[in-house]
Amino acid sequence: MKLRKKIVAGNWKMNKSISDGQDLANGIKRELAENCDVDVVLCPPFTLLKSVSDIIDMTQIRLGAQNMHWESDGAYTGEISAGMLRDLFCHYVILGHSERRAMFGETNQVVNRKVKAALARNLTPIVCVGETLEERDSGAYMKIIETQVRESLEGIGDDFEKIILAYEPVWAIGTGRTASPEQAQEVHAGIRAVLTEIAGKDVAEAIRIQYGGSVKPANARELFGQPDIDGGLIGGAALDVRSFVEIVRAAI
Numbered sequence: 001m002k003l004r005k006k007i008v009a010g011n012w013k014m015n016k017s018i019s020d021g022q023d024l025a026n027g028i029k030r031e032l033a034e035n036c037d038v039d040v041v042l043c044p045p046f047t048l049l050k051s052v053s054d055i056i057d058m059t060q061i062r063l064g065a066q067n068m069h070w071e072s073d074g075a076y077t078g079e080i081s082a083g084m085l086r087d088l089f090c091h092y093v094i095l096g097h098s099e100r101r102a103m104f105g106e107t108n109q110v111v112n113r114k115v116k117a118a119l120a121r122n123l124t125p126i127v128c129v130g131e132t133l134e135e136r137d138s139g140a141y142m143k144i145i146e147t148q149v150r151e152s153l154e155g156i157g158d159d160f161e162k163i164i165l166a167y168e169p170v171w172a173i174g175t176g177r178t179a180s181p182e183q184a185q186e187v188h189a190g191i192r193a194v195l196t197e198i199a200g201k202d203v204a205e206a207i208r209i210q211y212g213g214s215v216k217p218a219n220a221r222e223l224f225g226q227p228d229i230d231g232g233l234i235g236g237a238a239l240d241v242r243s244f245v246e247i248v249r250a251a252i
């Protein structure tokens with residue numbers, strides 16, 4: 001099995017003023033000054049991309065955005081393109097987060113267009129999938145996640161190796177109710193099996209799959225210790241220097 005480098009990303013969602021966001025980024029930078037064997041990504045809101053980009057310049061910490069449009073430019077009021085994110089030195093972009101799917105109508109087909117547009121501009125997409133509580137209770141959650149993976153990643157061909165997946169069960173997001181390590185591992189292994197069917201074993205073994213949903217310093221180590229969990233996508237706990245840094249250290 002290939003050794004996959006762990007990746008921990010902070011999704012700040014719609015939080016932090018400019019000055020609070022700068023404080024957070026500076027604090028994280030101070031704590032993670034020494035190179036560690038984990039990829040660390042900060043995904044602030046659009047308004048903070050430039051400031052955070054300046055703060056983490058010349059460090060091992062990378063910048064990510066939380067969304068983008070699939071077109072490169074044009075009359076799309078309120079939208080931002082992959083090229084614009086590259087302009088701000090973004091390396092990553094979160095796509096298809098469940099909040100975007102549930103509240104802003106993003107379908108797998110929309111996510112697929114965005115994934116292709118991100119890859120075309122050399123942005124690494126963090127593609128989110130995950131079931132609702134109703135879907136989990138129905139027992140059919142793996143089938144639903146499989147469809148999300150297949151449709152969101154359709155037709156990306158040779159670029160498969162460049163993507164990152166994030167499994168975020170909707171019932172675990174912001175609820176304090178995390179998936180157990182066994183529940184998460186089961187789905188991660190299922191996703192890797194789907195990736196193996198689509199892209200072959202070597203590629204599937206190399207793709208990193210993050211877990212997201214109420215990851216905290218207290219549960220991070222056990223989650224990240226599962227064989228198919230390659231790091232985390234962190235919401236609430238990424239808004240505080242100490243808890244985010246502890247979660248990063250749990251991945252080392």
Ligand code: 13P
Nearest residue numbers: 011173174213214235236
């Ligand atoms: P919480 O860590 O707040 O549950 O959020 C997870 C998430 O949605 C990250 O993208």
